Amino acid sequence: MQAGPMAGLVAGSxxxxxxxxxxxxxxxxxxxxxxxxxxxxxxxxxxxxxxGDLLREEVARGSDLGRQVASYTDRGDLVPDExxxxxxxxxxxxxxxxxxxxxxxxxxxxxxxxxxxxxxxADLALTSNAVIYLTAPEDELVSRLLDRAQRDGRADDTLxxxxxxxxxxxxxxxxxxxxxxxxxxxxxxxxxxxxxxxQADLLNQLQARGLMSPRATEPGPDHSGQAETTLRNS
Ligand code: AMP
Numbered sequence: 078m079q080a081g082p083m084a085g086l087v088a089g090s091x092x093x094x095x096x097x098x099x100x101x102x103x104x105x106x107x108x109x110x111x112x113x114x115x116x117x118x119x120x121x122x123x124x125x126x127x128x129g130d131l132l133r134e135e136v137a138r139g140s141d142l143g144r145q146v147a148s149y150t151d152r153g154d155l156v157p158d159e160x161x162x163x164x165x166x167x168x169x170x171x172x173x174x175x176x177x178x179x180x181x182x183x184x185x186x187x188x189x190x191x192x193x194x195x196x197x198x199a200d201l202a203l204t205s206n207a208v209i210y211l212t213a214p215e216d217e218l219v220s221r222l223l224d225r226a227q228r229d230g231r232a233d234d235t236l237x238x239x240x241x242x243x244x245x246x247x248x249x250x251x252x253x254x255x256x257x258x259x260x261x262x263x264x265x266x267x268x269x270x271x272x273x274x275x276q277a278d279l280l281n282q283l284q285a286r287g288l289m290s291p292r293a294t295e296p297g298p299d300h301s302g303q304a305e306t307t308l309r310n311s
Contacts, residue, residue: 097178107218124172
């Protein structure tokens with residue numbers, strides 16, 4: 078699905094142009110942003126850009142930058158904004174150029190990041206058209222992350238670090254909810270229900286805003302009736 082990235086348009090199933098999604102997934106750890114970002118990516122052809130995945134790749138490379146990154150991520154602290162921009166900005170520009178859209182998973186996470194992202198988006202005509210805020214009760218978030226720890230063995234999925242990441246979310250990231258609500262682009266969804274229900278709700282909300290191609294309402298390749306929320310990099 079190639080498209081003119083600046084216009085953010087792609088060919089719809091009827092041959093007409095439709096708006097390509099450029100969305101931010103905003104949620105506390107464990108609410109399902111990785112899972113639903115991947116799904117939305119498959120539905121739309123927009124690039125999935127996970128800040129956490131990019132950081133973990135850098136750590137795995139064992140570079141100096143990676144060692145710096147790990148000193149924050151292992152404790153559940155946020156990586157400083159400058160480092161995040163250095164790693165993320167080229168990925169966003171390339172991905173948006175290649176696909177015409179993006180699903181930003183895990184960025185922005187602080188008000189300074191959000192303000193800088195807004196400026197960056199305006200400068201490059203890549204402004205986000207929706208922010209998807211996923212919610213679930215805190216005990217559910219903790220239990221999903223502990224399950225994931227057993228499955229994936231992520232260094233930051235230990236109970237102490239999970240609790241710290243939730244506190245960091247409340248302090249640093251939660252203010253973004255009102256910021257985006259005030260800009261009229263916030264969509265709020267509970268993920269405390271079957272994954273298929275979350276996806277149907279998400280499609281409805283995106284369609285209501287004219288952000289999804291009609292093609293995307295047909296079952297996608299991964300839409301195989303899974304009832305449980307699977308959670309990898311959320
Ligand atoms: P995630 O995979 O989204 O849960 O992110 C894992 C960790 O990467 C977080 O706990 C932070 O330490 C770091 N991280 C991810 N995204 C950001 C960001 N936008 N700003 C600062 N740190 C981040």
